[in-house]
Amino acid sequence: MDLTPTVRRLGRTRWFARLGRACAGVDRRLHKATRGRWSVLGPVxxxxxxxxxxxRRSGEPREAVLLYAADGDxxxxxxSNWGQEHHPAWSGNLLAxxxxxxxxGDLTRPVVASLADADECQRLLPxxxxxxxxxxDYAARAGRELRVFRLAPA
Structure with a gap:
């Protein structure tokens, strides 16, 4: 049973965002243990x-499980940080x-991130x-411009 349409609909609500933040650590461990095949919501x-x-402060590796869109290579x-007022830590790390x-899955690749400018954001946002x-909805709740990054293979 594919829950994707339901999860996408529920994902717009505040309570789902709170739940997502609360489960982030468990989701990251489950994602890693199953090589990206499972999340707290079931099969990915x-x-x-x-x-x-x-x-940027510790110099230590920091992991985040994130949704992505493909863009060429x-x-x-x-x-979005689930619509919170502050930017997620990983985005500040990429700026630094x-x-x-x-x-x-099983593929790990080095990348270089670039912060998208306004024109590129308009192209990538859809x-x-x-x-x-x-x-x-997260952008409206956050009251800030959401940072959009393009990751290119290094």
Missing amino acids: TLPQLVLTTTG GWVLIG DPRATVTI ALLAVWPGYA
């Missing part, structure tokens, strides 16, 4: 990757050091919204 049906950045991410790695329509 949405495009997910593990982004490993370098912590690269990937696109949006720093754009070198990172992306893991999708693909992100097709993956997760809730991003529009």
Whole structure:
């Protein structure tokens, strides 16, 4: 049974965003243990990757499981942070050091991130919204411009 349409609809609500934040650590461990095949919601049906950045303060590797949209040979991410007022830590890490790695299933690749300008955001946003329509609601709740990054293979 594919829950994707239901999850996409529920993903627009505040309570789902709170639940998503609360389950993030468990989801990251489950995603890693199953090589991207399972999340807390069951079998993974949405495009997910593990982004490993370098912590801008600690210098330590930091992992985040994120939804993505494909863009040519690269990937696109949006720093929605579930609609919170502050940007997610991984986006600040990419601004400080754009070198990172992306893991999708068993494949891990080095990437270089670039923050999308306004024109590129307009081009990339429809693909992100097709993956997760809730991003529009998150942007309205956050009261800030959501950072959009394009990750290119290094």
